[in-house]
Amino acid sequence: MKIAYFDCFSGVSGDMCLGALVSAGVDFDRLKAELAKMPVTGYDLRCEKGKKNSISCVNIFVDLLEEEQPARGLADILQIIEGSDLPGQVKDKSKEVFMRLAAAEAAIHDTTPERIHFHEVGAVDAIVDVVGTVWGLHQLEVDQIYASPLPVGRGFIKCMHGIIPTPAPATLQILHNVPIYGTGVQNELVTPTGAALLAVLAQDFINLPPMIVGNVGYGAGKNVMEHPNLLRLIVGESYAAKIRGHHHICPHGHKRVHTHTDHTHTHEPGPGHDHCWRHKGGHSHDGREHDHHHDQNHCHDHALDHCHCHDHDHDHKSDK
DSSP states (O other): OOEEEEEEEEBOOHHHHHHHHHHOOOEEEEEHHTTTTOOOOOEEEEEEEEEEEEEEEEEEEEEESSSSSOOBHHHHHHHHHSSOOOHHHHHOOOOOOOHHHHHHHHHHHOOOOOOOEEEEEEHHHHHHHHHHHHHHHHHTTTEEEOOOOEEESSSSEEEEEEESSSSSSHHHHHHTTSSSSOOOOSSOOBBBHHHHHHHHHOOOOOOOSEOOOEEEEEEEEEOEEEEEEOEEEEEEEEEHHTTTTOOOTTTTTTTEOOOSSSOOOOOOOOOOOOOOOOSEEEEEEEEEEEEEOOOOOOOOOOOOOOOEEOOOOOOOOOOO
16 A cells, blocks of 8 residues: 655745655656646646755646636636546546635635635645645555645735745635644745645545655755755655554464455365354354454464464645
8 A cells, every 4th residue: 555645844835845746756858748638828847856954846727828818716626637638537536626625715804715816825736736636646546645734934924915824724724624733934934835735635634654665855945944845745655554454373284364354264174173253243163162253354373273364355826
């Protein structure tokens, strides 16, 4: 089972997500080609490799080629995504992120999501960041996504509505039920787009789970800070899934394969070994009936008096 873990020690934004994905192995040229499947023009997607505090990273830029972009509401963006040739899962999750963004902006401005225009999240930038991030995770064939608790800055930032506090009101609205903590950094660390991406995509916000590290990527933020302004993405295999398999070897050569809910056993008795068994939740060895319960798939090896092989069914975009 493949895990993607967003280590947000300097927060998260949409372009940082894209940079981290490319740094972790997503092919940039293919990413551009996939994004071109949407009827969105007037921009150029650019990738630069660099370093922050001597850590190599990828910086993604969405350069607008046309000063004037059409005003786009939620319905417009959903139609753009739905009308593309992108995979169905990518379209569904991307739309969910934009609906989360629109609901938050609507709550802050006391209106409805349908009346929200995405100027504050950059429209084109947000479309590229959101859809690109969702597609990148899909391309990496990630099964589970987790993120660290999110650090937030303090102070004020300038937007089209004037001076507002950071975290931005829309960001905090998005992050209901998400663990955050203050850092004292006088800057915006978590943008609305970054917040919406992780609020929708991450199964939980936890410390780094047990995993076997595969690829690690670093996506650069735009602001220069004392600390490395990077988003770290760690991709690897679940360690818990790996250790579910273990094998037991028995002196008498008895082997069994179990499938639950109904048990199916295959036995190869050793010399002098008499075996009887029952099914549907309990079985009996040498006339002794006992219950047998397993919560996970596993395969055992042990030097006891019999051997089991089990197979179970269980179940705002802002340049930060």
